Amino acid sequence: EEAEAETLTILEIYREFAEDFLAIPVIPGLKTESERFAGALRTYTIEALMSDGKALQAGTCHNLGQHFAKVFDITFLDSDGQLKHVWQSSWGVSTRLIGALVMVHGDDRGLVLPPRVAPVQVVIVPIPSEKEAESIAAAVASARAALAGPDGRGVRVEVDDRPEYTPGWKFNEWEMRGVPLRLEIGPRDVKAGQVVAVRRDTGEKLRLPAQTDALSSSVTDLLEEIQRTLFEKARAFREEHTSEASSVDEVQEVMETKRGFVRAPWCGSAECEAAVKERTGATIRCLPIAKDSSGRLSGEDAGSLVGEVDCVCCRQKARYLAYFARAY
Structure with missing residues (x-):
């Protein structure tokens, strides 16, 4: 027994x-x-x-x-x-x-990873601007710190600030690697006090508040929604x-x-x-x-x-x- x-x-x-x-x-x-x-x-x-x-x-x-x-x-x-x-x-x-x-x-663009097992849950891609370089860098650093948390045990986040690649090239690479959520921060976003979020699973583009607490809460909720959506989509496919x-x-x-x-x-x-x-x-x-x-x-x-x-x-x-x- x-x-x-x-x-x-x-x-x-x-x-x-x-x-x-x-x-x-x-x-x-x-x-x-x-x-x-x-x-x-x-x-x-x-x-x-x-x-x-x-x-x-x-x-x-x-x-x-x-x-x-x-x-x-x-x-x-x-x-x-x-x-x-x-x-x-x-x-x-x-x-x-x-x-x-x-x-x-997965889909024709590459991996699609559920947030709970994704090595990188969020990637932040700065949109370069010579005039606003410092303010963009500060906004990126603030967003990264807000998501990672004070002890680094929050959201698993990476910043892709490689100067040799264009934002579009980076978008494609991280999509292929299946990272659940991409955040884009450019000069317009800094002025508007926002970040642009793009879901890997649906491609939906959202605008989130850049304030530390609000951003952390919004991203956490989004990751849970992505996790839930992936399961429900797979279950619906099985039922069909x-x-x-x-x-x-x-x-x-x-x-x-x-x-x-x-x-x-x-x-x-x-x-x-x-x-x-x-x-x-x-x-x-x-x-x-x-x-x-x-x-x-x-x-x-x-x-x-x-x-x-x-x-x-x-x-x-x-x-x-x-x-x-x-x-x-």
């Missing part, structure tokens, strides 16, 4: 990181026997949808039971004074999450590319047109799972799981169905609701 609980606790940590920090919506679920880690009792996953309609296994957690403990004779002294084989769990994410970040949010199917023909049609996830009833047999894969190229990504009454993820009712429906393949009574997709 403790091994199962720990496995699901880590799965929730992975789900939270993917959604709250990477702004990537994921489906937590149980892997089928054919997709399960060899030797494990259960394998849980978080599944994400990429912008090309393919799924990505973004992280897995395994309840290994006692299988490997018995193979390697790993024991502990129980409270009853008896040596017993341990129950193990194993979990991990990998660099594929970086690829997921690029594919989910999640279909229902009651036959293999319908699964195949989705895979050949819009792609994405297909929710379909499944009898639980490996034969039907293999037949759908052979026909459509789609595998069962997971049997979705939800949180129990205590607010913790539970694998007890993975892929539970409401009512009686037929299997998408064999037309016998279905036992599970499964998510199918072509995947990396």
Whole structure:
């Protein structure tokens, strides 16, 4: 029970990181026997949808039971004074999450990074003017200090004052690098007591007050809005590319047109799972799981169905609701 609980606790940590920090919506679920880690009792996953309609296994957690403990004779002294084989769990994410970040949010101009994980959250680009050089430099320094905070632990901000590059060149470079927010400060802005802010995700241009407290508050709010917008956009894309199917023909049609996830009833047999894969190229990504009454993820009712429906393949009574997709 403790091994199962720990496995699901880590799965929730992975789900939270993917959604709250990477702004990537994921489906937590149980892997089928054919997709399960060899030797494990259960394998849980978080599944994400990429912008090309393919799924990505973004992280897995395994309840290994006692299988490997018995193979390697790993024991502990129980409270009853008896040596017993341990129950193990194993979990991990990998660099594929970086690829997921690029594919989910990126566009034709380059990276689009969620503010919470962006190494640089804000870049300040001065618009040069010989007559107003000193006042612009002072305004840039003031803005940087306001955002970074007195201890440097505020907004992660950079100033691009390289003289050898034009502002336009800098705009393109920082857009390609995915920095969430760009601030422009030129002679007109200094006179108006403002800074120009440009969002990387939408390209929207805004004018913010240059006063220290007001600027810091406005930028912080904007970064949170960008984080939220990126997640909501990715979730809307996933919902638009999640279909229902009651036959293999319908699964195949989705895979050949819009792609994405297909929710379909499944009898639980490996034969039907293999037949759908052979026909459509789609595998069962997971049997979705939800949180129990205590607010913790539970694998007890993975892929539970409401009512009686037929299997998408064999037309016998279905036992599970499964998510199918072509995947990396």
